[in-house]
Amino acid sequence: MAVRPEGTPCWADAMFGDVEQAKSFYGAVLGWTFGESSSQYGNYTQAYVDGKAVAAVVPPMSGQEGQSQWCLYLASADAAATAGKIREHGGEVLMEPMQVGEFGTMCLAREPAGAVFGLWQGGTHEGFEATAVPGAYCWAEFFTRDPERTDAFLSAVFPYGMQQIDDAGVDFRLFKVGDDTVLGRMRMGEEFPLEVPSYVNVYFTVGDCDTAVARATELGGVLRFGPMDSPFGRFAALSDPQGANFSVIDITTTQGEMPVTTDVS
Structure with missing residues (x-):
């Protein structure tokens, strides 16, 4: 296995x-x-x-x-x-x-x-049998109000290397296992209501972001952010009709340069 x-x-x-x-x-x-x-x-x-x-x-x-x-x-x-x-x-x-x-x-x-x-x-179930194809998991980010504590915790519990995105407008960190970037961490700012606790946001891959958003909202989902283009793909944040947060991303539609990062010890 x-x-x-x-x-x-x-x-x-x-x-x-x-x-x-x-x-x-x-x-x-x-x-x-x-x-x-x-x-x-x-x-x-x-x-x-x-x-x-x-x-x-x-x-x-x-x-x-x-x-x-x-x-x-x-x-x-x-x-x-x-x-x-x-x-x-x-x-x-x-x-x-x-x-x-x-x-x-x-x-x-x-x-x-x-x-x-x-x-x-x-054990016999190893986890995802497919990733980064339409309908499958693609990415996840820890959204946190206390990034210093979250960063220290994750890097102590797991063998993560860390990189900080060098953008004054956002506090975003990447976590790596070996050479593979596996997770992100975003500081929650004032745009998040105080009643929204820290959480993990899961991204699922879609063939077309706008089509997925339209279908989700037609079925009672709520658009929270986007759709927005990025160097990683066109994405949007949603809540399903029962309130679960998730995001969708079309990784084939990218725009802009990849961000500059700095290694963090």
């Missing part, structure tokens, strides 16, 4: 009070099809693009009802050991490492500034 490098994004799922509505929405916007729900694992239902697993939806467990949100999972070779590092560096373990049959081991945590994320120690 291929082992994903420590700290690499490897899976995404979300809890929805109305799973059928979520399936209908994301099926229309991202082209997902869905497998059979597994009652043994809380009616967890995987989403597929061209037969390859790209995400999952699940109803909330008892006591966890509330705002729907996407959860990004970072790869861990030893979830228990990584959970120990999370505590050691000021994070909170929300759900202790739990083995999910032969599929792997999962854990949920919160970094010091408040963003929730997961760990996944792969």
Whole structure:
């Protein structure tokens, strides 16, 4: 089995009070099809693009009802050991490492500034079977009100190298595993209402950003930002009808020069 490098994004799922509505929405916007729900694992239902697993939806467990949100999972070779590092560096373990049959081991945590994320120690389920193709995961960013704490935490728990984007108008940092850039971190400014907590924003690839936005809003989604062109692609930030934030990006439509970055020790 291929082992994903420590700290690499490897899976995404979300809890929805109305799973059928979520399936209908994301099926229309991202082209997902869905497998059979597994009652043994809380009616967890995987989403597929061209037969390859790209995400999952699940109803909330008892006591966890509330705002729907996407959860990004970072790869861990030893979830228990990584959970120990999370505590050691000021994070909170929300759900202790739990083995999910032969599929792997999962854990949920919160970094010091408040963003929730997961760990996944792969077994027979290694994670994403496709990325960076229409309908599949492409990118993710930690949106945080306390970037200094978030940066220190992430770089202590995972073997990340860091680069700061040299742009006076934005406080944005990149996290690398070896030579691969795997995550971003954005400082939340005054444009974010105070009631919006720190969170992880997940990007899904689309063939055409404007078409995806139009379809999403027609189906009850809310456009939060964009569409906007960038050197990385044309993207937009949305909320689905149940309030889960996500972004869509067309990575084939790029504009502008790549930003200059500085290595951070």
